[in-house]
Amino acid sequence: MSAVLRAENISYTYNPGIPGSKPAVDGVSLEIGEGEFIAVIGHTGSGKSTLIQHFNGLLRPQKGRVLFDGQDIWAKGYDLRALRFGVGLVFQYPEYQLFEETVYKDIAFGPTNMSLSEQEIHRRVLDAAGFVGAGQYLDSSPFELSGGEKRRVAIAGVLAMEPRVLILDEPAAGLDPRGKKAAFELIKNYHESKGATVIVVSHSMEDVAEYAKRVIVINRGQVFCDGSVPEVFKRARELSDIGLSIPAVTSILLRLKEGCPELNASCYDITSAADAIAAVMKERGAALC
């Protein structure tokens, strides 16, 4: 797998002159492979958002380099537009950035700035609207939509630029369970159908376990650990020490395992947890409690 994005020992401090200011990102090196689905977790203030803003050139590292397709994005003569079209960033609560009269125009805003043909812009708007299920209200005002719909239209505005790397900062915060699922499913569809790289910042360990393949844990501006979902969540105690948690269902399994060592507690979603419990029950011949 080739690296589409690479951070080489990057550091960033807000207000560097002020006494007592600590780096928000402190010597981070990371390699993001083409086509990966990565979750970034960390408590509030750990530096996650600062880190991801380096990936599309919104912040310039004070130390270190950021490379996109092997090229230093802050090198002289590098066209940052290429980076920004290639790496789409969806902020927290992106619906606050909706501004156009119609959903269609709002989604078209990004591709229009890319100097594409009318025809291509049209295709992209329809395509992106299709991904988020907004096809039927393209002529409505985005402000008439529900919270979940607005959120998805705002995400469509970034998808319409067809970024190879899609970065989302808490895409499901504040959505109801159905809206949350819809948001994650559309991200997954985009990832699978376009082969796009996805980086999601999330506070929901359940969503992380369900959708991501790799988890990067950020603490105090540094990479605390980086691995597959099981590799990261098996460090339950350390995660709790830095203000994070493991999926709730895994905590239940760990409590049950205290009296039942053969129970497989390395399950991070409800279905596999139920399978693990059922397997032990079957072995015991205990169908009834």
Next chain:
Amino acid sequence: MSNIISFKNVLFSYNGEQEALHDINLNIQKGEFVAVLGYNGSGKSTLAKLINAILLPGSGKVLVDGMDTNDESLTFEIRKKVGMVFQNPDNQIVASTVEEDVAFALENLGVESSEMRRRVDSALETVGMSEYCNYAPHRLSGGQKQRVAIAGVLAMSPQCIVLDEPTAMLDPRGRKAVIDTALSLNREKGITIVLITHFMDEAALADRVVVLSGGRIAKNGPPREVFSDYDGMKQLGLGVPVAAELAQELRARGINLPRGIITPDDMVEALSPCLWRKPDERSSAGGEY
């Protein structure tokens, strides 16, 4: 017990056409902890804003400790009785230090300074933020900011606090701290809590769950009862707590579990008798059965 909040045939509409709330009848007793659930756009926040007269009913009445919110001369008294905490901590902190922020409303009320000192100290202590009293709010984490917002409301000695998705933007530790604070205010100080949330596991801790759908009350009962209706909750676009979801999956695998499992404690209690005993121990301990 007497009602602190009472909705009597309340209708509300933002634009005069579509009703956000239809004919709501709801009583909340003094000292209750009530969770309000519903998909985005179901009317939850409208309901919250009607409680302390930010919105007034189109028809019907909202009574707060017997005071009609339609009577403008009572608005001030009503807002002293019912404090509100909103979703985004950054939108509700106004001062440059934590203690000034907590004192903000008291200053506006012209509370005498020694009394103000006492109330601010006590409110910060209650939410566990005393040691941060001289901090600048922007240096706090999201969960800490929300606790400061709660302290600001507490300083007014309200009888009831309405929290509108206070944990939507928080990390797991922040979420737990805010919910623990709400629980202890309820259990130890007898303050009535109305918690609007999308997290089913938070709602499971309440005395009562009210579910809104399309501006009407779809369910109203103890969490064990409400969350036992798995299919019904899914149809309402919601979910059930993780433990209830796991119980549902286990029942589908032929494991008989008692009804009303909604918390991890319930699940461990139900499963440990059959999981925590090896078959050989079971036969030797057979006399107990």
